[in-house]
Amino acid sequence: MTRAALRHRLAERGIDRQLLLLAPALACVLALFVYPFAYGIGLSFQPAEGGVLGAYRTFFTDAYQRDTIATTLGLALPAAILNVAASVPIAYRMRGRFRGKRLLTTVLVVPITLGTVLTAEGLLNYLGPTGWFNRTLISVGLTDAPVRLTNNYWGVFFSLVITGFPFAFLLILSYLSGIDPTLDRAAATLGAPWWQRFRRITLPLLAPGLATTFCLTFVLAFSVFPSAVLVGDPAGETRVISIAAYHAAYEVYDYPLGSAIAVIMGLVELAVVAVVLGLRSLLYTGSTGGKG
Amino acid sequence: MTATLEKPAAAVETRRKRIVASPGAWLVWGAVAFFFVNLAGVIGSVVVNSFGERWFDTWLPSGWTTQWYASAWNEFGLFPILVVTLEVALLVVAISVLVGVPASYVLARRSFPGRRLVYLLFLLPILMPPITYGIPLATVLYKYGLAGHLAGVVLANLVPSIPFVILTMTPFIEQIDPAVERAARMCGARTWQVFLRILSPLLVPGILAASILVLVRTVGMFELTFLTAGPDSQTLVVALYYSMSAAGIRAQQSVDAMAVMYTASMLVLLVVALRFVNPTQLVARVKEDPD
Numbered sequence: 289m290t291r292a293a294l295r296h297r298l299a300e301r302g303i304d305r306q307l308l309l310l311a312p313a314l315a316c317v318l319a320l321f322v323y324p325f326a327y328g329i330g331l332s333f334q335p336a337e338g339g340v341l342g343a344y345r346t347f348f349t350d351a352y353q354r355d356t357i358a359t360t361l362g363l364a365l366p367a368a369i370l371n372v373a374a375s376v377p378i379a380y381r382m383r384g385r386f387r388g389k390r391l392l393t394t395v396l397v398v399p400i401t402l403g404t405v406l407t408a409e410g411l412l413n414y415l416g417p418t419g420w421f422n423r424t425l426i427s428v429g430l431t432d433a434p435v436r437l438t439n440n441y442w443g444v445f446f447s448l449v450i451t452g453f454p455f456a457f458l459l460i461l462s463y464l465s466g467i468d469p470t471l472d473r474a475a476a477t478l479g480a481p482w483w484q485r486f487r488r489i490t491l492p493l494l495a496p497g498l499a500t501t502f503c504l505t506f507v508l509a510f511s512v513f514p515s516a517v518l519v520g521d522p523a524g525e526t527r528v529i530s531i532a533a534y535h536a537a538y539e540v541y542d543y544p545l546g547s548a549i550a551v552i553m554g555l556v557e558l559a560v561v562a563v564v565l566g567l568r569s570l571l572y573t574g575s576t577g578g579k580g
Numbered sequence: 581m582t583a584t585l586e587k588p589a590a591a592v593e594t595r596r597k598r599i600v601a602s603p604g605a606w607l608v609w610g611a612v613a614f615f616f617v618n619l620a621g622v623i624g625s626v627v628v629n630s631f632g633e634r635w636f637d638t639w640l641p642s643g644w645t646t647q648w649y650a651s652a653w654n655e656f657g658l659f660p661i662l663v664v665t666l667e668v669a670l671l672v673v674a675i676s677v678l679v680g681v682p683a684s685y686v687l688a689r690r691s692f693p694g695r696r697l698v699y700l701l702f703l704l705p706i707l708m709p710p711i712t713y714g715i716p717l718a719t720v721l722y723k724y725g726l727a728g729h730l731a732g733v734v735l736a737n738l739v740p741s742i743p744f745v746i747l748t749m750t751p752f753i754e755q756i757d758p759a760v761e762r763a764a765r766m767c768g769a770r771t772w773q774v775f776l777r778i779l780s781p782l783l784v785p786g787i788l789a790a791s792i793l794v795l796v797r798t799v800g801m802f803e804l805t806f807l808t809a810g811p812d813s814q815t816l817v818v819a820l821y822y823s824m825s826a827a828g829i830r831a832q833q834s835v836d837a838m839a840v841m842y843t844a845s846m847l848v849l850l851v852v853a854l855r856f857v858n859p860t861q862l863v864a865r866v867k868e869d870p871d
Contacts, residue, residue, distance in 0.1 A: 302691050303692055305771075306686065306771060307686060307692060309683060310683045310687070310698065312679045312682070312683070313679045313742055314701070316738055317701055317739070317743070320717065320736070320738060320739045321704070321705050321713055321717075321739050322701070324713060324716040324717040324719070324720040325713055327719070328713075328719065329716075331716070331719065374611065377608055381604075381605060381608045381609075397850060398623075398847070398850070399619060401843075401846040401849075405817050405820045405839070406626065406839045407622065409626055409820075409824060409836060410623055410625060410626045410839075413625035413626055413629055414618070414621045414622045414624075419621075420625060420639070421618070421621060423639060450619065453615065507707060510709055511709025511710055511712075513802070513803055514803075518821075518824055518825065530711040533712075534807075537715050537718075537719070546719075547719070550712045550713075550715045551712075553709065554709070554712040558708075561707065
């Protein structure tokens with residue numbers, strides 16, 4: 289077969305020189321993401337002692353390390369669920385057009401850009417024992433002594449809500465506006481009250497989008513690191529898995545253990561995402577929008 | 581006649597319905613208001629603290645001053661940090677756009693064996709927490725002596741930025757009519773000419789949107805920069821983190837002053853960004869209701 293004929297046959301299958309445009313991006317991802325990841329996995333199987341699975345054994349036999357998984361999930365799952373659950377009714381009420389919608393959505397983008405470090409600083413000032421929040425509670429008479437909301441679980445939880453809620457809300461709002469409004473109107477013509485329309489029409493169409501939103505919010509919350517150190521209690525209550533990984537790799541310089549923890553972290557996160565996306569594939573993802 | 585009479589009556593009724601809102605609406609708006617009040621408290625307390633002289637057990641500081649800004653600027657060496665931040669962000673934007681746009685063109689227009697796999701490969705860096713790939717990546721970068729410098733920070737930040745550009749650009753490219761390109765090819769244009777003369781001008785809004793989003797993300801990206809930065813390649817977020825976690829060395833108000841400057845610069849970027857993109861489009865594509 290001549291080269292021209294081969295080229296022709298490949299082109300029929302969709303392979304030609306234009307695919308080379310993909311090469312730089314693919315090379316970057318392979319060199320900067322796939323290779324380091326594979327290297328890290330390889331490194332995690334070569335600990336200084338304890339055989340091939342030594343680093344993993346160290347992690348799972350040490351309760352202080354092992355419990356970081358539960359701590360992280362205990363923070364990230366409730367935060368992600370709250371962010372999605374609170375966004376649905378609010379986005380549902382605001383799905384139509386009204387004055388100031390653009391302003392509202394703009395203001396909601398602000399916390400996304402604040403970043404975790406500034407949010408942490410603000411939370412320490414605002415929720416601290418002499419902060420405005422506690423002062424208000426005391427002067428209203430709801431409590432006598434300041435409520436402790438920083439340097440523990442709640443500080444980190446609030447920082448996850450502040451950064452995660454606007455993100456979840458904007459996503460769900462855009463999914464909701466993607467749902468064909470005539471379906472809702474048709475149901476209204478047939479005499480369905482709003483909650484029936486919501487439960488039987490909007491929610492089933494929105495559900496796949498909710499699953500996607502949950503995954504993205506969960507990923508954000510799962511990788512919590514700066515706020516867990518700054519507003520949390522990094523040695524105890526909020527010692528999340530990313531702190532454990534960072535500690536192992538950069539404070540103890542045990543790279544195999546650090547890589548092993550990073551791998552475990554990725555696996556746990558992908559397991560949750562896979563469960564949610566698996567459930568999502570059971571849902572209807574047709575062309576009426578809201579599918580994500 | 582009856583129709584014209586009925587119309588104002590209906591309008592009055594809807595207006596009345598709006599004033600006496602249902603309990604559900606009150607609940608929803610109340611929740612939103614509560615969120616915003618607390619958000620304002622969080623941001624406001626940082627701003628107030630950065631201008632305050634001493635603030636211990638009172639509602640407001642005892643006096644007002646701008647000395648913390650001066651001290652943040654002079655002692656902390658904020659200017660070099662800002663320069664580094666800008667350098668990193670602009671390099672990341674330029675490289676990820678140059679690399680990402682052609683790739684998103686292929687992904688948007690062509691079908692080829694392995695397309696789904698390639699797509700998944702581009703999706704993974706966005707789906708994984710930065711720490712999980714950041715630690716092995718930093719280890720590799722240190723091995724080759726790249727980490728600790730600007731190059732390492734830029735390379736690390738490219739990992740989520742390139743896929744982000746690809747995902748943001750794909751809908752923009754899909755909007756362009758392929759007939760335009762075919763016409764250009766009929767007239768004898770080569771691929772690079774199609775890109776430079778046909779696609780680039782049409783894609784300018786999309787490229788601007790993607791660049792500004794990548795810029796905002798890179799300036800705000802903590803984990804990857806933190807893991808790969810050396811003492812002279814810290815961006816503003818990382819410098820903020822260090823000065824916050826090294827408590828006692830630096831006055832808290834000075835840290836707050838830096839945080840306010842950081843927020844202000846992010847807000848400027850954001851306002852610029854919102855001139856090009858609808859906020860709901862920041863996170864997903866939305867079809868605007870035609871009516």
